[in-house]
Amino acid sequence: MTIAASIFLLSGATLTLLAGIGILRFPDVFTRANAATKAAGLGIAFLLLGAGLWIGTWEAGIKLGLAAMLQFVTAPISGHVMGRAAYRSGAPLAPITHLDDLALQHEHQEAYRRDLDDTSI
């Protein structure tokens, strides 16, 4: 039990540290949000599960297991929402980006709006 809890705690802390390194070194907002989401999902869930295993009572185990499950479910949502907001606010993409699907979609919407304006006159 103690060994399993130690492994969970250390791997969770290591994943969070990797996210910290990624958030400092990656080139643009979207890759940084990607790295942050990985840690927020798995790293924190591992830390919470490790703490629950270490304490070992039912009360703490259920609460920390619930917290880990919520973290695991909500971390991808928050990462997606933040990336979408960053794109909408006009955050610059890294120079190595090959494909920007949202830009294409944006152009289509603009063209559609122009067509609507033309026909309404």
Added chain:
Amino acid sequence: MIVFVLASVLLAVAFALALIRAAIGPTVADRAVAADIGLYVLIGILAVIAAATGRAQFVDVALIGTLLGFLATVALAALVGRQRR
């Protein structure tokens, strides 16, 4: 216990790196992501403290922190996305 010390040191380094990004981040979204990861590191440290001391209060705080962290991120994203390109 050496495990708690090691995990705390790793989390503290992660927090420092996120703080540096929050200070130098060129856009608002960078700072939002860095603040987000800072909150998650805080929840992780609370979990480590709960395991180290065995007190039940820290468990409750960690659970509430997970819930509030998600809400804070979504609210922050709404504020960041409101600036038009």
